[in-house]
Every structure is written in structure tokens, then in C-alpha cells.
Amino acid sequence: MEGKLLHWRLELARRIPCQGRRCAEIPVDHAINSFAKFDLGQAKHAVFCNKAGKVIGEGVLQRLGEDEFEFQARGPVVKWLEYRLAKGGYSAAHATSISKFKFQVSGPAALAVCEKATGEPLRDIGFMRFRSAPIRDVDVLFLRQGMAGEIGFELQGPSEKAEIVRQAILEAGADMGIRQLGSRTAMINHLEAAFPTVTHDYLPAVGDEPEREFYELYGSATPVFGSPEWFRSFARTQKVKGSYEGRSVTDWYRSPIELGWAKSIKFDHDFYGREALEAEMTDIKRVRRTLIWNKQDVVDVFASLFEEETPYDYMEFPRHQWNAMYANKVMDGDRLVGVATSRGYSYYFRKMLSHVVIDTAYAEPGTELTVIWGEPGHRQKAIRVTVAQSPFKQDNRRADLNSQA
Numbered sequence: 001m002e003g004k005l006l007h008w009r010l011e012l013a014r015r016i017p018c019q020g021r022r023c024a025e026i027p028v029d030h031a032i033n034s035f036a037k038f039d040l041g042q043a044k045h046a047v048f049c050n051k052a053g054k055v056i057g058e059g060v061l062q063r064l065g066e067d068e069f070e071f072q073a074r075g076p077v078v079k080w081l082e083y084r085l086a087k088g089g090y091s092a093a094h095a096t097s098i099s100k101f102k103f104q105v106s107g108p109a110a111l112a113v114c115e116k117a118t119g120e121p122l123r124d125i126g127f128m129r130f131r132s133a134p135i136r137d138v139d140v141l142f143l144r145q146g147m148a149g150e151i152g153f154e155l156q157g158p159s160e161k162a163e164i165v166r167q168a169i170l171e172a173g174a175d176m177g178i179r180q181l182g183s184r185t186a187m188i189n190h191l192e193a194a195f196p197t198v199t200h201d202y203l204p205a206v207g208d209e210p211e212r213e214f215y216e217l218y219g220s221a222t223p224v225f226g227s228p229e230w231f232r233s234f235a236r237t238q239k240v241k242g243s244y245e246g247r248s249v250t251d252w253y254r255s256p257i258e259l260g261w262a263k264s265i266k267f268d269h270d271f272y273g274r275e276a277l278e279a280e281m282t283d284i285k286r287v288r289r290t291l292i293w294n295k296q297d298v299v300d301v302f303a304s305l306f307e308e309e310t311p312y313d314y315m316e317f318p319r320h321q322w323n324a325m326y327a328n329k330v331m332d333g334d335r336l337v338g339v340a341t342s343r344g345y346s347y348y349f350r351k352m353l354s355h356v357v358i359d360t361a362y363a364e365p366g367t368e369l370t371v372i373w374g375e376p377g378h379r380q381k382a383i384r385v386t387v388a389q390s391p392f393k394q395d396n397r398r399a400d401l402n403s404q405a
Contacts, residue, residue, distance in 0.1 A: 026085050027061055027069065032256055032277065034266035038063055043128045043143055047256050047264055048077055053276030054205035054253035056080055057198050058261075060154075062130065062143070072102070075198040076206055083214050084272075101162035104145075105169060106152030106189075109176040111404050114142065114153050117172035122153070123401040135168045146397035149193030151404070188318060191344045191353055194260060194391030196288065199325055201341040201355055202254035203240070239324035243372040243380060244339050252325060255280055258357045260288035260390060286357050290392040291330070291340055291371065293352035294384035301373060301381060312381050313374045319344030329372040330356055330385070337362045340371050340385075346392075353392060354385075365389050 028035045031046045038044065046061035057077025062070045071078065078097075105113055115122055118133040122142060125131060130143040138161045146152030157165060170178060181189075190197055198204055206215050240252055256265060257280055265277055304311035319342065320326050330338035338358030345352050354371070362369060367387040374380035 026081060026088070026090055027071075028269055028271070029088070030081070030084060030272045031061070032261070032265045032271060032273070034268050036266075036268055040065065041129055041131055043130060043145070045128075045261075045264065046071065047261055048080070049256065049273035049277065050205040050208055050253075051210040051273055051276065052205070052208055052250075052253075053255050053273045053280060054208075054250070055198075055202055055256055055259060056204050056206055056211075060143070060145070075204050077198075077204065080206065080211075080214060083217065099159045100156050101159050101165065103155040103162075103166060103169060104147055104152060105155065105173075105178075106146050106148035107150050109173065109178070110146075110151050110153060111401055113169065113173040113176055113178060114155075117168050118142075123404075125153075125401070127398045135165050138165055140165060147193065147195060148189040149391060149393050150396045151399055151401070152397065184321070185318060187342070188344050188346060191319070191342050191355065192346055192348070192391065192393045193395065194288070194290070194355070196254075196259045196355060197342070201325070201357075202259065203249060203252040203325060205250070205253040207249050240327055241320075241324045241375065242326045242328040243374055243376065244327040244329050245376055252327060254357060257281065257284055258286045258288060284360060286338070286359055287363050288390050289356050289358050289363055289365070290388040290390045291354045291356045291369075291385040292388050293343070293354065293371065294386075295352070297381065297383040298352050301383075304379075310379050312379055315343075315373070317345060318347070328354075330358060331370045331372060331382070332362060337369065349392070353388075355390070356387070358387065363387065 025035070027033075027046060030048050031044075032049060033044050033046055040063055043060050043062045045058060047058040048056050050056055057073050057075045057080070059071055059073025059077065062072075064070055071081065111122065117135050118140075120133055122133065125142060125144045127144055130141055132139050132141050134140065135155075138157055141156040143154040143156065144152070145154055147154075155165060155169070170180075172178075187197070187200070189195075190200075196202065205211070240246075246252055255277065256262065257277070262281070262284075265281070267274065267278060298315070301312045301315050305314075326341060326343065328340045328343070329336055330340050338356045340354040340356045343352065343354040365388050369385050369387065370382040371385050372380055373383050
């Protein structure tokens with residue numbers, strides 16, 4: 001698949017004063033992550049927040065050179081960084097959008113498939129590290145990550161060479177059972193391996209007052225930093241469905257702590273939203289877990305399609321599609337204790353699962369609660385759920401490659 005990426009160069013040796021403060025690199029000033037150590041050939045899961053400490057977006061930040069970075073992400077966070085780069089007076093040579101192919105090869109046989117395709121060992125690539133290797137004379141960047149929670153590589157290269165590389169990978173994996181995932185099933189990996197995703201598990205936090213200028217610049221008839229087409233495309237993702245009823249759009253925002261990324265927050269540098277996150281870290285109220293949905297209650301939802309009474313809202317299978325954030329109330333009796341998102345059927349585990357952001361008092365695995373299924377005003381069903389660990393599956397991404405067959 002092709003992905004749009006933000007690519008920029010920074011002159012790290014020069015810092016330009018910006019409204020009375022010292023301007024560091026754009027990622028250091030804005031990401032929650034530490035950059036005290038960021039080697040060439042290293043990637044980070046970079047998370048960016050608004051002033052209130054709510055996530056605008058996240059993605060993969062790669063260090064290609066001493067003064068060259070590349071950021072890959074979905075949603076408005078790339079545009080937001082372009083806006084901050086232009087507004088902040090940074091010593092950036094340029095920031096451009098580029099097009100690449102990106103193929104993810106994940107699973108127990110991923111290493112064997114990729115080594116067969118390249119004809120050379122890849123076992124020196126550490127987790128969240130990358131280097132280049134050839135596939136049929138195409139220079140391919142191999143980033144080790146693993147979005148299925150298993151050993152995995154993301155292959156990146158020039159768009160015009162995408163089909164050459166794709167065919168090479170499929171041929172290399174033919175005798176190892178390689179399969180291609182479509183959009184209806186690929187996101188189940190995000191659910192099982194616990195990768196919350198923008199517009200699925202949170203709305204990008206760009207509607208608060210400190211971000212108002214950015215929002216208005218992009219949304220205007222002649223936006224300064226975007227295009228009407230881009231903004232309309234972004235706005236189409238700002239839909240919410242499900243039983244959860246918020247009072248304002250901010251009720252669908254989430255902090256990195258709520259999304260399970262607290263370990264990535266490092267207060268060794270000043271960054272946008274730091275003050276709010278420092279306060280939240282001293283009094284954590286909600287965390288991320290997995291919910292296991294009761295089998296019989298889920299079957300009842302499907303069975304209602306064959307009843308004379310108005311059926312329950314249809315439960316898209318294996319999970320809902322890309323056009324909205326489905327958020328459902330999680331209840332302890334009459335008390336709202338969490339919000340469930342990314343409901344999906346795991347064929348591997350034979351279970352209906354979902355992410356949940358839940359009050360800490362109810363976060364212990366084994367806790368029994370209910371999810372309200374159905375839009376407000378529709379026929380609703382209380383589905384029994386059990387709190388489970390997150391990620392739900394064992395995380396094998398960091399396995400020692402030298403121990404692999």
C-alpha cells in the first residue's frame with residue numbers, strides 16, 4: 001500500500017529564538033517521547049498531544065540522518081506538525097510530503113520470508129531499528145516492528161517499485177503459507193495486540209481553544225496549510241457512533257495514559273502538553289484494558305435479526321469499518337465506568353473483543369461488567385463483558401532473531 005509521509009530536514013546545530021523561548025527540534029518540542037538517545041537507523045513510536053495532554057495523533061518517527069527525519073502517520077497529526085514547523089520559526093530546510101510503498105510482513109515466519117526475498121540475513125536488525133537490503137535490485141528499507149504482536153518487518157521503498165517487491169515477497173512466502181490481509185481483518189491485529197488507532201479509539205484532539213487557529217486554517221475555504229479536499233476527507237472521519245453519549249467532542253479525546261502509552265512519556269524535556277500530563281500522572285483515573293464479550297449475548301444480537309421485534313443494531317463482522325469511531329458505554333449497574341472501542345471478532349481466539357478505557361477501580365482482569373450495545377433511541381442490549389489484560393495476546397515482537405530457525 002502507499003502511504004503519505006512527512007519528511008523534513010532540521011539543522012540541529014542551530015536553534016532559532018521563537019517568541020522568547022529556545023526552539024529545539026520539532027519532535028523534541030512536541031512529542032511525549034525522550035530523545036536523549038535517538039540513533040541513526042532508529043525509529044520511535046512518537047505520540048503528539050494538544051495543550052491539554054490529549055492525543056492529536058501518533059506514528060512512526062525514523063531518524064534517517066543527523067539532520068533528517070521521516071514521520072509516518074494517519075489523521076491530522078502530520079498537518080499539525082507542518083503547521084507547528086511553519087509557525088514555530090524552526091531552522092528546517094524543508095518539509096515535504098512524499099509517497100512510498102509500505103508492506104508489513106508479520107508472523108512466526110516473517111524473518112524467514114524476508115531473508116529468502118533478500119538473499120541475506122536480517123538478524124542484526126533490532127526492534128524499532130531499520131536498514132536497507134535489496135529485493136530484485138530494489139533498495140528496500142526494512143523497519144522491524146510487528147503490528148500483529150509477532151516478529152515483523154515493514155518494508156518501505158519507492159512507489160513505482162511496489163509491485164516488484166510485493167510479488168517477490170509473495171513468491172518467497174508461498175511455501176510458508178503467506179497470506180494477504182484485507183482491511184476488514186487487518187485491524188483485528190490492532191485489537192489483539194493492543195494498538196489503539198486514531199478515529200477508531202480516539203478522536204484527534206484538535207478542537208480545543210489552543211489549537212483553534214490550526215483547525216480554522218485547515219477548515220477555511222482557502223486554508224493556509226491544507227486543502228479543502230484534505231480537510232473534508234479528515235472531517236469524514238470525525239463521526240461517532242455507539243451507545244456512549246458525550247457532552248462535547250472532547251469526551252472522545254484520550255490521553256496517552258488512557259491509551260496505554262504512559263511508559264513512553266518522559267519528562268526529561270519540555271514538550272507541548274507536558275504540564276497536563278505531569279498532573280495526570282500523579283492521579284491516574286483511567287487505563288486501557290481488553291474486554292471479552294459474552295458469547296451468548298453476542299449471539300442474541302445476531303438472532304434478533306430473525307425476530308418480529310425490531311432487531312438490535314447490526315454488529316458488523318468481523319468489526320466495523322473505517323467511517324466512524326464506535327464508542328459504547330461500559331457499566332457497573334447504573335454507573336458509567338468506561339468506554340469500549342474497536343469491537344471485533346478474533347478468529348484466532350474465537351472471541352469477541354474490544355479495547356476499553358476504564359476507571360482504575362474496575363481495571364482488574366476478571367472484573368465483570370456490561371457494555372450497552374445500540375445507538376441512543378434504538379433498541380439496546382446489555383452485553384456481559386469480562387475485563388482482561390491488554391495486549392490480549394502475548395507480545396512476541398522483541399523475540400531474539402538469532403534464536404529463530
